[in-house]
Amino acid sequence: MIQSVQRAVQVLRLLAAEGSRLGVTELSERLGVAKPTVHAMLRTLEAEGLVVQDRESSKYGLGPGLLHLGNAYLDGHELRARSMTWADALATRANEAVWVGVLTGDHVLVVHHAFRPEGAVQILEVGASIPWNTSALGKAMVAFGPEAEEKRLLEGRLAVLTGRSVTSPDRLAEQLEEARQSGYAIEDQESAIGDASIAAPVFDRSGQVAGAIGVVGPVERLLAEDRRAELAVAVRETARNLSRDLGAGRGYPRRVG
Incomplete structure (x- = not known):
């Protein structure tokens, strides 16, 4: 260097x-x-x-x-460009806000944010950086990413943003395995009290994790028994379609490496 x-x-x-x-x-x-x-x-x-x-x-x-450089990064980001239509469609289908993120180090960078169609004033979160362990986006990406990366992140610093943030490596490992089995990850008030998210990984043409897409909103709406399964299906289907748009195969990929 x-x-x-x-x-x-x-x-x-x-x-x-x-x-x-x-x-x-x-x-x-x-x-x-x-x-x-x-x-x-x-x-x-x-x-x-x-x-x-x-x-x-x-x-x-x-x-x-730096703002010019950041905008140039976003403008040239293939996942962000291809996710816009799918994120808008998911926001309409779920009637919830949708985030698209990529993993940078031990944080998730939000590269696209589709607003909830019917809601109060909302703040654009593009550019927000969230600790991976407090985000459904982060958990979805780590669960399907390289095993060595998962090991490194579990052994590293695990951030605490609320009293519900998970900092036990063993518990996080269990959540990642659950995500691999179900195809989606959940965050329950771990980044902000009152908020939750459901996210699924997005893959590129090589089968590697390119990012993740998920719905974000009040915990009482997202994780209610009558909505959680419905939203999870919508998120997984959107992630598959976006992955196909990026060149991934038809099958639901498993982790690589």
Whole structure:
């Protein structure tokens, strides 16, 4: 790896994680890098629009150039492009919001969000990052992904967002096996109290997991006995159709590797 590039990425990640501006000294201490080196990196990133400096505090924050890069990533993302029609159809069929996500490290990145057709004001969640273990999307992808990846994630840090977040590796392993048997995963108030989700994996032409699609909404609607099975069928069927659109075979794939 090129160390200077790696450090520049670490600067951007620190600024993103902090959620507020940081100064040269703070970044230097957190990175363990000399202040002149950090300052030089920041000036380069600023020239490219990836960070901006507050003139009053002299501290740095993320710049608008990252938004352009993020939009370019979404615009060129095949899963997102092909999921739009299927996600809208699922939202209409289920009368619930629909998310499409991909796994990035130990988090799920929401790449598409179809609003619930009949509902109050809703917030667009495209770009949201959710710990894999608190998301039905994440569980669906890990359950059908490589065994080595599942092992790594179960042995890693398991996030806690609510009192219902599952942090037991053994219990999570059981949930992943249940997802493999049923073809879908469930999240019950593990990301936000009162909310639940049902998701199924999406596969590409090579049979690998490309992402996941699922419905999201109030727990009393999604996991009610009279609706859960119906929604699970709708989600699985949509995931299969989207997988076919990506070139996957007709059969419901099992995990690869």
